[in-house]
Amino acid sequence: MYIRTAKTMLAHHGMIYVPIGYTFDHCMFEMEEVKGGSPYGVGTYAGDGTRHVSEIELLQAFDQGNILATITKKLKDAA
Numbered sequence: 001m002y003i004r005t006a007k008t009m010l011a012h013h014g015m016i017y018v019p020i021g022y023t024f025d026h027c028m029f030e031m032e033e034v035k036g037g038s039p040y041g042v043g044t045y046a047g048d049g050t051r052h053v054s055e056i057e058l059l060q061a062f063d064q065g066n067i068l069a070t071i072t073k074k075l076k077d078a079a
Helices: 003-012 055-078
Strands: none
Touching: none
16 A cells, blocks of 8 residues: 555545645755655655665654644644
């Protein structure tokens, strides 16, 4: 099953999915180095195992974590 298909099915059953969107646009469109990630969420290119996660990929993961924590706090406070 493809991940995008799984997300829609799980969201149909009540899972809350918080994508990063275009909030990380200052580095998302950077074309100077190879990097993973999309508006759907963070990612990295693994290759043959010699490549390490780049600084931009780590910043994007931190940014998505902050977005998820903000949404989670709002849901908790509303309950």
